[in-house]
Amino acid sequence: xxxxxxxxxxxxxxxxxxxxxxxxxxxxxxxxxxxxxxxxxxxxxxxxxxxxxxxxxxxxxxxxxxxxxxxxxxxxxxxxxxxxxxxxxxxxxxxxxxxxxxxxxxxxxxxxxxxxxxxxxxxxxxxxxxxxxxxxxxxxxxxxxxxxxxxxxxxxxxxxxxxxxxxxxxxxxxxxxxxxxxxxxxxxxxxxxxxxxxxxxxxxxxxxxxxxxxxxxxxxxxxxxxxxxxxxxxxxxxxxxxxxxxxxxxxxxxxxxxxxxxxxxxxxxxxxxxxxxxxxxxxxxxxxxxxxxxxxxxxxxxxxxxxxxxxxxxxxxxxxxxxxxxxxxxxxxxxxxxxxxxxxxxxxxxxxxxxxxxxxxxxxxxxxxxxxxxxxxxxxxxxxxxxxxxxxxxxxxxxxxxxxxxxxxxxxxxxxxxxxxxxxxxxxxxxxxxxxxxxxxxxxxxxxxxxxxxxxxxxxxxxxxxxxxxxxxxxxxxxxxxxxxxxxxxxxxxxxxxxxxxxxxxxxxxxxxxxxxxxxxxxxxxxxxxxxxxxxxxxxxxxxxxxxxxxxxxxxxxxxxxxxxxxxxxxxxxxxxxxxxxxxxxxxxxxxxxxxxxxxxxxxxxxxxxxxxxxxxxxxxxxxxxxxxxxxxxxxxxxxxxxxxxxxxxxxxxxxxxxxxxxxxxxxxxxxxxxxxxxxxxxxxxxxxxxxxxxxxxxxxxxxxxxxxxxxxxxxxxxxxxxxxxxxxxxxxxxxxxxxxxxxxxxxxxxxxxxxxxxxxxxxxxxxxxxx
Numbered sequence: 001x002x003x004x005x006x007x008x009x010x011x012x013x014x015x016x017x018x019x020x021x022x023x024x025x026x027x028x029x030x031x032x033x034x035x036x037x038x039x040x041x042x043x044x045x046x047x048x049x050x051x052x053x054x055x056x057x058x059x060x061x062x063x064x065x066x067x068x069x070x071x072x073x074x075x076x077x078x079x080x081x082x083x084x085x086x087x088x089x090x091x092x093x094x095x096x097x098x099x100x101x102x103x104x105x106x107x108x109x110x111x112x113x114x115x116x117x118x119x120x121x122x123x124x125x126x127x128x129x130x131x132x133x134x135x136x137x138x139x140x141x142x143x144x145x146x147x148x149x150x151x152x153x154x155x156x157x158x159x160x161x162x163x164x165x166x167x168x169x170x171x172x173x174x175x176x177x178x179x180x181x182x183x184x185x186x187x188x189x190x191x192x193x194x195x196x197x198x199x200x201x202x203x204x205x206x207x208x209x210x211x212x213x214x215x216x217x218x219x220x221x222x223x224x225x226x227x228x229x230x231x232x233x234x235x236x237x238x239x240x241x242x243x244x245x246x247x248x249x250x251x252x253x254x255x256x257x258x259x260x261x262x263x264x265x266x267x268x269x270x271x272x273x274x275x276x277x278x279x280x281x282x283x284x285x286x287x288x289x290x291x292x293x294x295x296x297x298x299x300x301x302x303x304x305x306x307x308x309x310x311x312x313x314x315x316x317x318x319x320x321x322x323x324x325x326x327x328x329x330x331x332x333x334x335x336x337x338x339x340x341x342x343x344x345x346x347x348x349x350x351x352x353x354x355x356x357x358x359x360x361x362x363x364x365x366x367x368x369x370x371x372x373x374x375x376x377x378x379x380x381x382x383x384x385x386x387x388x389x390x391x392x393x394x395x396x397x398x399x400x401x402x403x404x405x406x407x408x409x410x411x412x413x414x415x416x417x418x419x420x421x422x423x424x425x426x427x428x429x430x431x432x433x434x435x436x437x438x439x440x441x442x443x444x445x446x447x448x449x450x451x452x453x454x455x456x457x458x459x460x461x462x463x464x465x466x467x468x469x470x471x472x473x474x475x476x477x478x479x480x481x482x483x484x485x486x487x488x489x490x491x492x493x494x495x496x497x498x499x500x501x502x503x504x505x506x507x508x509x510x511x512x513x514x515x516x517x518x519x520x521x522x523x524x525x526x527x528x529x530x531x532x533x534x535x536x537x538x539x540x541x542x543x544x545x546x547x548x549x550x551x552x553x554x555x556x557x558x559x560x561x562x563x564x565x566x567x568x569x570x571x572x573x574x575x576x577x578x579x580x581x582x583x584x585x586x587x588x589x590x591x592x593x594x595x596x597x598x599x600x601x602x603x604x605x606x607x608x609x610x611x612x613x614x615x616x617x618x619x620x621x622x623x624x625x626x627x628x629x630x631x632x633x634x635x636x637x638x639x640x641x642x643x644x645x646x647x648x649x650x651x652x653x654x655x656x657x658x659x660x661x662x663x664x665x666x667x668x669x670x671x672x673x674x675x676x677x678x679x680x681x682x683x684x685x686x687x688x689x690x691x692x693x694x695x696x697x698x699x700x701x702x703x704x705x706x707x708x709x710x711x712x713x714x715x716x717x718x719x720x721x722x723x724x725x726x727x728x729x730x731x732x733x734x735x736x737x738x739x740x741x742x743x744x745x746x747x748x749x750x751x752x753x754x755x756x757x758x759x760x761x762x763x764x765x766x767x768x769x770x771x772x
Contacts, residue, residue: 073389195430584760627698648748
């Protein structure tokens with residue numbers, strides 16, 4: 001089916017259709033300083049001239065300025081870091097051979113091993129200019145030794161830099177001493193706690209480089225983000241020039257926002273739900289493949305991608321069996337040769353349909369696609385446009401479809417297209433001053449080289465406080481040369497860059513002893529308690545025993561006739577208030593809180609939603625000190641607004657929806673956040689709604705909410721009001737992670753409450769600017 005016919009046939013599902021016009025290229029000549037051998041490599045690939053933003057960025061790099069290139073998908077960002085690196089290698093290796101000075105080197109950092117491997121393959125045509133190597137956990141000892149002793153251009157990830165290269169920097173002295181360029185690819189992925197960790201890894205890198213006399217230029221590549229110079233500067237700790245005017249060409253594009261219909265409830269006790277977004281996507285994929293439209297479907301989970309592809313194959317069996325083999329799944333975890341075979345089939349046109357996780361989102365170049373279907377909002381506008389940019393890369397007009405999931409944020413976006421298609425992209429939010437992040441990196445830095453007073457400004461305003469705490473704990477000792485690490489273990493092991501804190505819980509298959517997987521400590525009590533039904537990659541298990549002290553859950557494989565859901569009790573205590581603003585009878589604050597929670601019971605439900613049983617659990621209390629934003633309303637205003645209504649239910653519904661909508665304004669996911677609402681809080685004496693970061697010390701998300709609170713609460717109110725359900729559903733006020741079983745909830749009360757909160761509010765903040 002042709003894309004136009006498809007959209008016309010399902011007009012009842014299309015809430016908005018936008019036609020994005022084509023864009024012509026702005027071309028600049030190659031700069032004279034580029035070595036002819038380097039230029040020849042790119043000209044052999046058809047790059048006879050540069051686009052304007054490439055030329056601008058190369059000008060900054062040539063002048064020794066740190067630069068971030070924040071332009072769209074397929075805009076040639078890789079050229080910006082490859083050209084200066086290869087030019088330095090072409091000229092520098094000859095100079096080193098003739099005059100004996102150190103050959104220049106380049107360090108390339110990617111958020112994933114797969115992307116580093118793809119970049120290595122792209123460097124293949126330049127093999128005569130330098131020695132390239134990936135360094136990661138998959139290397140043999142011999143491969144890593146060769147890279148350490150010989151490589152000019154090392155491709156790795158922040159985790160390997162943190163755990164391996166920096167702690168053993170004397171062995172890498174040749175490489176660090178010659179370091180000319182540091183490339184940070186896909187820089188917009190460094191956000192939240194992960195971004196804060198990587199910021200300190202980069203500061204440690206700069207310190208080690210300075211020790212060996214190197215002062216590299218940092219080149220960052222990013223999807224389009226708000227204030228990229230500010231974000232890149234916060235990440236590197238350096239002044240960074242931003243190049244944002246995308247001069248690359250792009251064909252026209254049609255963007256459709258698609259809302260699946262309501263299909264009723266599985267049981268009378270349950271709220272109505274929408275038809276599954278993955279089911280809708282599988283039907284779209286089938287229809288597009290039948291029409292010869294080369295289509296890529298992005299699904300968040302590996303299991304979801306497999307379900308979409310399998311469902312499309314089954315449908316094709318019924319209508320065009322010969323097309324079944326031309327639909328496949330692409331995800332992380334495939335062997336390199338399997339991935340390359342799929343990429344080759346997609347490029348050649350042999351594959352007409354592909355369901356993928358974000359493994360294909362990260363910079364892998366696939367041309368010739370006609371359509372992209374995104375199953376659910378991918379988390380940021382930058383990621384959404386990056387996904388849609390996979391189609392239309394050969395100059396033809398393309399189609400992009402966002403299929404809404406049954407969630408508040410998706411519901412809001414498909415009914416407010418301007419918030420997705422015309423609003424500025426998000427700020428990249430992270431907080432390098434989080435003491436829970438800073439402390440381990442100060443320890444790691446001290447083990448790498450003695451930490452001095454002169455080093456502390458590099459690590460931010462709280463570095464002195466952090467060093468003092470480590471010294472008092474006996475982990476650092478001050479001597480004349482600085483602070484030294486005193487322990488026998490490796491300081492770098494204190495920080496897991498991608499962890500939210502706490503030792504992950506291992507899930508072990510009891511009959512075989514096989515490790516099934518892991519779950520983070522923060523969610524383990526609710527997901528792998530004794531008798532819980534746990535699903536891992538689509539396979540169900542039942543937990544036989546959970547030991548939180550040993551961080552182990554023992555399970556056995558079983559397909560039970562029920563699901564389980566845990567209930568918890570929690571309270572929030574305000575520790576400190578850092579910022580406050582007010583209007584009318586509303587007060588909004590940001591500060592530190594203690595969140596105390598305890599999983600107390602769980603329910604068994606039949607697959608149709610019927611409650612089968614409830615059982616108590618004996619699990620410990622957990623306390624999280626983190627940052628939060630909270631708003632309060634005076635008792636008089638509550639009485640006037642919600643007289644006779646369910647006040648706790650109204651506040652609870654507003655809390656759920658606001659958590660679901662904050663990712664629209666900050667680069668986070670609803671699972672990065674928590675919340676609590678109460679009709680009367682002990683610390684405020686008023687109706688209070690808290691939204692807090694889900695990470696020790698905070699991640700910057702709650703503070704972002706405080707900065708844009710009026711805009712945030714307004715879109716929350718509009719999302720609830722726009723939902724067509726009567727009393728509340730997963731698309732508006734229900735939460736999949738509510739510890740109280742989504743009780744009580746009052747949808748109409750939430751709209752009234754938010755109307756009252758916003759009645760005297762100032763004009764919304766300029767949406768959404770970056771956070772400093």
